[in-house]
Amino acid sequence: MxxxxxxxxxxxxxxxxxxxxxxxxxxxxxxxxxxxxxxxxxxxxxxxxxxxxxxxxxxxxxxxxxxxxxxxxxxxxxxxxxxxxxxxxxWMPVDDAPPDPVGPVDDDRLRLIFTCCHPVLSMESRVALTLRLLGGLTVAEIARAFLVPETTMAQRITRAKAKIRAARIPYRSPSQSDVRERLDGVLAVISLIFNEGYLASAGDDPVRADLTEEAIRLGRLLRTLLPDQGEVAGLLALMVLTDARRGARVSRGGELVTLDEQDRGAWNRDLVLEGHALVRERIAAVAGGGQQPGRFQLLAAINAVHTAAPSARDTDWSQIVTLYDRLVRIDPSPIVRLNRAIAVAEVDGPDVALAEVDRLGETLDGYHAFHAALADLLRRVGRSAESRAAYDRAIQLTANPAERAYLSRRRDQLGGAV
Missing domain, CATH: 1.10.1740 (Rna Polymerase Sigma Factor; Chain: A)
Incomplete structure (x- = not known):
């Protein structure tokens, strides 16, 4: 070439x-x-x-x-x-002029998201279809995001399109009630697009800035559209606080840099300030009698605690555990419980956290982050042979090159098996 x-x-x-x-x-x-x-x-x-x-x-x-x-x-x-x-x-002449805006959604991409998030589709189908059409993700990438086989995801997307045709769902600007009815699906779509970009599940690039930036762009548009929706502000805050750390996320050698080892001077301060302002706004709204925070608002608050600390050792882990306790009550998913256990390790010690993580093994056996967290806890309690095996399993399950490099180095630091 x-x-x-x-x-x-x-x-x-x-x-x-x-x-x-x-x-x-x-x-x-x-x-x-x-x-x-x-x-x-x-x-x-x-x-x-x-x-x-x-x-x-x-x-x-x-x-x-x-x-x-x-x-x-x-x-x-x-x-x-x-x-x-x-x-x-x-046979009509080509007319590429944009249509007059109708309804509350006047951006073609957001309009398409709301169309794909019609209630006639299951939540999984809404998210998968929109990721394919708007996010540009491959079927394989979407399958990894959902932790399901690629063939299952391909069938899901095909069935979703067929259902849209059969139900004659129009591509039109939704009414305000339509927007609010479909909001959960839209937020899930934007979140998964961001997550795939921030730590890519496949490919040579460990971070896909095009996806994180598109997700944030959609989040800003949605925030303009629905300024009073707390979860919209929460998701935007979560994304900007996470993306603020992107410059410190991968080392020059191409290895993942975990939060505790990152150069905080390399964080994007403008994004940090934006995220903190959104979190403070939501705290004030709740204090003023507003609706209690949802999943994205709590995750944003957790990230605000992390990014407010001048160094890793200054992190208020007790506050983070308290926030995870609230999150578990509304979203008791295994991944949330895993992340809570990681925070518990910083407050009550790795032995306590290890007992909680062990209970998630059967559910999360195919999830690489579970084995990475297990490996770290086993290392901290001196069970090196088991830690090595967990690192091996985590490396096997992830295709992200930066993450594989990090996990391999941590495994090799164990030395000989004990």
């Missing part, structure tokens, strides 16, 4: 990352067909791969892709003459 070909390939990859969601959402808004939108967008990117190395990258790649995808969609509709109503629409 020549340098010019390499530059074009890099440009296509960047444009795919930046423009995929816009192209798919715009096509879905115009044609009202999710399968057609996804297929036409894919066709447009295939055309880019074929033509850009010969013709050069266009001055406005996003506009080129949007126009090409719309033409591909029209071509598909013309070929499907059995769909009479859409066949007639195919």
């Amino acid at each position: 020549t340098d010019a070909d390499s530059a074009v390939a890099t440009a296509i990859a960047r444009v795919h990352r930046d423009e995929w969601a816009r192209v798919v959402a715009g096509l879905a808004r115009r044609f009202g067909d999710l399968d057609l939108a996804e297929d036409a967008a894919s066709d447009a990117f295939v055309a880019a791969v074929e033509r850009w190395p010969r013709d050069g990258v266009p001055p406005n790649p996003g506009a080129w892709l949007t126009t090409t995808a719309a033409r591909k969609a029209i071509d598909r509709l013309r070929r499907e003459s059995r769909r009479d109503d859409k066949h007639q629409a195919a």
